[in-house]
Amino acid sequence: MKNKLNILLFISFLIAVAVYFWVNSLYSSQVGDIAFDASIDNSDFVVCDEDQIQQYYSADTYYEGGERAIKKELRELITQLNFEKSGIITFRFVVNCSNQTGRFRVKMVNTDLKETSFNFGNIKQIQESIKNLKDWHAGKWNNQTLDTYYNLSFKIQDGKITDIF
Template identity: 80%
Template structure:
């Protein structure tokens, strides 16, 4: 009886240790994290807490006026750019606790959701236009502003931007 109890306790302990390390690994490296990269990021853009950047939807990060205001401010970009194919371009970036944006990363897929690429000059112009959006509001937790990730996606059809979401 004592042997069975010892085996049960040892098994429980090992299981608890495994769960702890698994949970630690999940917490420390989230899919989509954007670590600072000197080769592409502006060193003047700083986050308030490098270890704690959350998703925008869990913290209430927003742009003043919402999606409608973003579309209105990007209207010129929408009508100006021409693309060689259809697909979706997603910009993922950080809105820091001071309402500034930076650390841009881009993902591009074709209409079949397969990875693709678009003309670099168009991507650069889109990113610079997004950087000019100035009414970001950082998310909050316990009434304290914090750093959050944000996504803006552009749907391209027949060479033109048809939607921003």
């Protein structure tokens, strides 16, 4: 009887250890996390807590004046860029606890939502314009300012940016 109890306790211990490591792995790296990459990221941009970068919608990260202000500030960019095709360009980046932006990543799809690419010069110009937006407000949780991810998407139709969302 004592031997069976020891085996049961040992198996319970192994299951508990396995569950602990499984749960820890789920929360240590989420899909879409943006790790620092020295080859493309500015080393002057720092986050407050590398292990706790939240999604913008769960921490209320926003731009002063909202989407309307972003569109207004990027209006000149919208009218001067020409693209060779239609699709959506999405920039994902971090707004750190100091209200600065960095770690930009871009995803481009065509109208069939298949991965594609657009002119590198246009992509770089959009990214620099986003970097120049200065009225970001980092998210907060329990009165503590957080680093958060943010997305901005640009809809391209007939060679022009027709919407930012």
